[in-house]
Amino acid sequence: MSSKQSIKVENLVKHFGSGDNLVRVIEGADFQVDKGELVALIAPSGAGKTTLLMMIGCVEEPTSGRIWLGDDKVYDNKWLTRETRKIRREKIGFIFQAHYLIPFLNVIENVTLVPQTNGVSKKDSEAKAKELLEYFDIGNKARAMPSELSGGQNQRVAIARALANSPEIILADEPTAALDLARSVDVVKMLKKIAIEQDVAVIMVTHDEAMLPLCDRILKIENKKVVSSDVPKDIHIL
Amino acid sequence: MINLAQKDIAHTFGKFIVTAMGVGMLLGIVLIMIGVYRGMIVDAEVLLDDLNVDLWVVQENTLGPFAEASRIHEDLKNTLRVIDGVDKTAALTFQNIQLPSKFKQVRVVAVGFDPFGTINPINPERIVAGRGVIRSHYEMVVSDKVGFKLKDKIPLGRNIYTVVGVTHGTVSSGGDPLVYISLKDAQELQFLYSNSRIRNDRARGLSGGDSHMVNSIVVTLHKGYSIDKVADDIKRWKHKSVYTREEQKTILTKNLIERASKQIGLFTAILVVVSTIIIALIIYTMTLEKMKEISIMKLIGIPNSIIIKMIVQETLLLGFLAFIFGNMFSHLIYTKFPKRVVLEIPDAWMLFLVVIIASILSSFIGVKKAISADPAAAIGG
Ligand SMILES: Nc1ncnc2c1ncn2[C@@H]1O[C@H](COP(=O)(O)OP(=O)(O)O)[C@@H](O)[C@H]1O
Ligand SMILES: [Mg+2]
Numbered sequence: 001m002s003s004k005q006s007i008k009v010e011n012l013v014k015h016f017g018s019g020d021n022l023v024r025v026i027e028g029a030d031f032q033v034d035k036g037e038l039v040a041l042i043a044p045s046g047a048g049k050t051t052l053l054m055m056i057g058c059v060e061e062p063t064s065g066r067i068w069l070g071d072d073k074v075y076d077n078k079w080l081t082r083e084t085r086k087i088r089r090e091k092i093g094f095i096f097q098a099h100y101l102i103p104f105l106n107v108i109e110n111v112t113l114v115p116q117t118n119g120v121s122k123k124d125s126e127a128k129a130k131e132l133l134e135y136f137d138i139g140n141k142a143r144a145m146p147s148e149l150s151g152g153q154n155q156r157v158a159i160a161r162a163l164a165n166s167p168e169i170i171l172a173d174e175p176t177a178a179l180d181l182a183r184s185v186d187v188v189k190m191l192k193k194i195a196i197e198q199d200v201a202v203i204m205v206t207h208d209e210a211m212l213p214l215c216d217r218i219l220k221i222e223n224k225k226v227v228s229s230d231v232p233k234d235i236h237i238l
Numbered sequence: 239m240i241n242l243a244q245k246d247i248a249h250t251f252g253k254f255i256v257t258a259m260g261v262g263m264l265l266g267i268v269l270i271m272i273g274v275y276r277g278m279i280v281d282a283e284v285l286l287d288d289l290n291v292d293l294w295v296v297q298e299n300t301l302g303p304f305a306e307a308s309r310i311h312e313d314l315k316n317t318l319r320v321i322d323g324v325d326k327t328a329a330l331t332f333q334n335i336q337l338p339s340k341f342k343q344v345r346v347v348a349v350g351f352d353p354f355g356t357i358n359p360i361n362p363e364r365i366v367a368g369r370g371v372i373r374s375h376y377e378m379v380v381s382d383k384v385g386f387k388l389k390d391k392i393p394l395g396r397n398i399y400t401v402v403g404v405t406h407g408t409v410s411s412g413g414d415p416l417v418y419i420s421l422k423d424a425q426e427l428q429f430l431y432s433n434s435r436i437r438n439d440r441a442r443g444l445s446g447g448d449s450h451m452v453n454s455i456v457v458t459l460h461k462g463y464s465i466d467k468v469a470d471d472i473k474r475w476k477h478k479s480v481y482t483r484e485e486q487k488t489i490l491t492k493n494l495i496e497r498a499s500k501q502i503g504l505f506t507a508i509l510v511v512v513s514t515i516i517i518a519l520i521i522y523t524m525t526l527e528k529m530k531e532i533s534i535m536k537l538i539g540i541p542n543s544i545i546i547k548m549i550v551q552e553t554l555l556l557g558f559l560a561f562i563f564g565n566m567f568s569h570l571i572y573t574k575f576p577k578r579v580v581l582e583i584p585d586a587w588m589l590f591l592v593v594i595i596a597s598i599l600s601s602f603i604g605v606k607k608a609i610s611a612d613p614a615a616a617i618g619g
Contacts, residue, residue, distance in 0.1 A: 059613050089539025100534045104249035109240050116239050
């Protein structure tokens with residue numbers, strides 16, 4: 001396994017239900033994503049983008065296949081660890097269309113919850129969280145509750161939370177769907193910056209073609225398989 | 239590590255406190271119920287303790303004046319004195335009467351005793367105004383709960399009584415207030431028939447009722463004599479039932495208030511079960527309300543142990559606060575009850591233990607629900 005490779009998927013299959021209700025979502029996906037790479041995942045609605053992301057994120061159990069995260073094989077027709085949640089909190093940062101912050105925790109508590117669970121001290125985790133919040137221009141909102149912030153501010157808190165555990169992998173499911181174009185571009189550029197600076201592999205589901213040129217590569221779900229293509233060079237934005 | 243329970247409660251503080259108060263009231267009622275039971279036991283022993291005698295002599299094959307009708311001759315008090323070991327004796331009567339009071343009649347138990355005798359049932363420490371009964375007619379000492387003052391006139395039977403003393407805390411085994419009158423007055427009230435009844439009886443050839451009866455003779459012993467031995471002698475020679483003070487206590491607490499205490503016990507048990515169910519339901523709904531957050535936490539990798547800790551801590555805090563509120567509530571209202579309520583600290587600790595166990599059991603329900611939360615459901619709409 002090369003040291004550049006961060007995510008590798010082999011012959012991944014995902015079915016929901018059984019018998020008459022059997023839904024074949026993915027039928028043998030093979031692909032890999034390298035460290036420092038920002039990859040867009042595109043497909044029509046219902047094609048299985050979220051499902052694929054959740055399998056890589058060790059949330060949804062595949063039907064069969066193999067998954068590597070970093071140097072570790074985590075799935076080989078079954079989870080190779082009982083503690084998939086440990087993988088999630090130590091290796092992965094999740095970003096969604098909605099912010100999914102914990103409403104009874106304030107901003108900095110939301111951001112430091114996972115690092116503190118990982119054993120990082122309150123002091124260190126808060127220092128890092130403050131840095132991230134400053135970076136996202138919401139340093140002055142550290143003690144605010146999510147209900148007191150705007151949608152855009154909460155989304156930035158959510159991104160800070162995804163980064164707080166210094167993940168090897170960021171899985172972003174339509175992170176820009178709720179944002180205007182300018183903010184969307186900001187977020188995607190920032191994901192790219194994080195990918196490069198922190199050597200993180202980022203998979204970003206998007207419906208927004210305008211975001212594609214900002215990415216390094218495109219993964220498409222076609223005929224229940226995953227195909228890779230280069231980004232279109234002819235679309236230019238900003 | 240961030241304390242999730244504390245943060246969650248702070249977020250919905252008012253609701254949590256009100257919920258704890260509600261459960262607290264329920265627990266307060268549990269404490270009051272136990273207090274009522276304790277009060278019954280205390281009440282049952284007031285008269286026994288005030289009299290402080292060694293033996294109760296009552297009609298043969300009866301359980302004595304508090305449990306059933308008992309009639310014996312008054313002069314037995316003299317013949318008992320010749321028995322070896324007997325020191326003092328006194329004849330006593332006990333009867334339920336209705337005292338006419340300003341608004342409505344009050345049910346009391348009248349204790350009749352010989353004011354010139356050697357055993358006085360009025361504990362001088364309990365007199366809060368006036369004095370004891372010292373004349374052989376028409377004086378009455380009343381318990382303060384009856385509502386009469388010194389010098390009040392009370393018409394009773396054929397005569398008018400004057401209140402000469404007021405006592406505090408004196409109640410019968412049934413919780414009714416006590417009044418004290420002279421033995422002669424008591425016998426007249428209890429055993430003497432009305433004039434018309436006497437005339438009627440004479441016309442039927444019956445002789446008048448014998449008023450020299452009492453309900454019980456109480457006996458104290460000289461030091462050094464075996465209570466059981468003297469009791470046996472009286473039984474054998476006088477053909478009476480004799481009870482020691484302990485036996486009398488047992489009759490009062492076991493035989494007489496056993497049913498009532500079972501009733502209260504069952505009530506208390508049901509209340510405790512209801513409280514447990516309510517705590518469990520509250521915790522279940524509190525968990526249900528947090529299912530989305532719990533799913534998110536699982537999704538981002540928070541382990542079950544932290545989520546379980548949150549639920550268990552919240553449940554324990556709810557139980558603890560409810561317990562505190564319950565104690566405050568019961569202490570605020572217990573004096574308002576017509577009968578004696580005795581709140582004892584060991585009972586409160588018992589309840590505390592029960593509440594903590596109930597909370598832990600309740601939290602299982604919340605925990606079970608939380609464990610079932612699906613991390614994928616967090617983003618499922
Ligand atoms: N838990 C589930 N049970 C049954 N079918 C599911 C479940 N989750 C997703 N699906 C199905 O899998 C397919 C892919 O869903 P999803 O991954 O959410 O698509 P996308 O994110 O690309 O819109 C859909 O047809 C959906 O109905
Ligand atoms: Mg989706």
